[in-house]
Amino acid sequence: MDSPFATLPGAVVDEAGLQHLGSPLAEQRSLAAGSAVAVLSDRAVLAVPGEDRLSWLDSLTSQALTGLKPGVSTELLVLDPHGHVEHAASVIDDGETTWLIVDRADAEGLLSWLRRMRFRLRVDPRDASDEYAVVGGTRAALAAVAPADPAGAPLVWTDPWPDVSPGGHAYAMTSPHPGAERDWAEAIVGRDEERRIAEAAARGELALAGLVAADALRVAAWRPRWSADVDERALPHELDWLRTAVHLSKGCYRGQETVAKVHNLGHPPRRLVALQLDGSASVLPARGAIVRAGDDAVGAVTSAALHYEEGPIALAVVRRSTPTGATLLVETDDGPIAAAQEVVVPPEAGATANVPRLTRLSRRAAAQR
Template sequence: MSQTFAGIPGAVVDDGGLRHLGSPLTEQRALQAGKALAPLGERVVLAVPGEDRLSWLDSLASQAVSRLAPGVSTELLMLDPHGRVQHAASVIDDGHTTWLIADRGDAAGLLEWLRRMRFRLRVDPQDAGEEYAVVGGTRSAVAGLEPASPHGVPLVWIDPWPDVAIGGWGYAPADPHPGAERDWAEAIVTRAEERRLADEARRGAIALAGRDAVEALRLAAWRPGFADVDDRAIPHELDWLRTAVHLDKGCYRGQETVAKVHNLGHPPRRLVALQLDGSASVLPSPGAIVRTVDDEVGHVTSVARHFEQGPIALAIVRRSTSASAELTVDTEDGPIAAAQEMIVPPEAGATANVPRITKLSRRPLAT
């Protein structure tokens, strides 16, 4: 499927699909303005049909989905018994099937785990990637697509970030939040619709943007993703309680850690945004070490060049790292300076709260 968009002038395609079309910065501007669409080859569609699907997912996941209405968007995490993030997915239900959109590096593991947890319940998790693809953009941009709707509900997931969903909690002290104006939706489309999109792009009838542009806009909005998860990550460290965790729902695996860290303690690490030295010709790679003058304090999780901010990154650092500390990041050409912006404060917990609000864009698109 990664070659669907090959042959478009300037297209650079890899195993994750379309990376860019020769001008990632221009693509970012067009994508943010609603003038381009982004084929998301790195996203995989899973389908969960069955009468017990919502109550079953509710019992497993960090998010409350037992009463999820058709067409309403949310997201969930699957945690291990110690509260560490194992899987993440965007969620939309059409009244008959729950549709999960997961990162390609996580989808197979998520599907395998869901199948192991079926027991005798009426659920049948499936890989729907052969039939369906994912295309992203602003709400107005994806409205020009023909999203899949097997049961009459357009399968368009609307990103709830950064507003605090019902039952969620926000740690970032920024006001306004850098993602406050984020307008992002992901449409599940048939493979035929994906091919139509590619054909129109080859004719110059529509503009596309690649993965590099999508990532840059995500990082600028401080939006966590599975790329920022390592084998120790808990939701609090990424400010993911906002949209992916319901603190007042029933039991699920990892809930004890979620509640204990939030109510009685602080996450051991915290996510920061880094403004990187723009004079450097080389960007750090994910996993690059973040240092203070005297110590290694964390690592980069995601990195991009933004059309306005220049080189930026998200990184996980120790909670004890001073918010005013001078940081550097290792690159193959040597360390570069990095100014940190606080996403999760060192004192994050139940006392670091922003008002709980419901984001209007969580509502389904009009049918």
């Protein structure tokens, strides 16, 4: 689908959508301040109408959804039988249809799986991306757009991260959590409204931001995402995703046994870390870049970004045994980059351990370690 934003001054658009409008750092600042709206062309929208939709999704996924009220935001994971993350979705219901906002690369696979699991239940999942787009920003910023409301309830999903949702559990005990002040919501809008947004931006009436800016704010908040931070081995525990996407005391679903076993009796084999990267080389590592502790390869980068305040940052998944105080090196085509790690998921995570609360280091303090 052709982007209505491609002709805007400075627009850089690729197959994923609007990357930026010439100044990603300024766009980040505007997004964080609530004075811009992000065009999230890398999202897709799935619609799940039908009388059985909530109980059906509840039985298939990690989230308790049977009692979900219209307009309440949550998220879910689809796990394989061994508890690994297969799919992820942001969820909002309008009283008639459950709407799933998903990474575009995951939409076809998730929809195919859902359709195979219908049996004789009254549900009819479909891809609604031809009808709807997604834009994001602070809740105040989204007041400038008109969300879709096919059943009379505006389709605005408010990110629950990093609060602990009912039935969830937090492993990251850093204080303050870097996502605590992040105000983020995503609105499902009709394609006519998407065009209106582009026209308003062209007239200078609405400030926009691209995917680069939105993702940098996500990385800084330690917020996991399917398209970036999930691989075929990922357990929700490793990414601190029990916090918002898993209900630990709901009924049975695929992968639940592993979720419970790791949380109550064991430890996840890997853990998410946040990296403050040496910015002197002005190089960001690619997704999958090897992370080393000394000579040992201990993990890989999942996301990297240039943040408007913190500079070059990244998320990485490393072995649980990686020393929390170790200075790490990240491999790039231009040579290794030094990285100070901040503990997101501690080695003690799981086994219902009481993880000690840690004071978050400033970028300057981390660089001096």
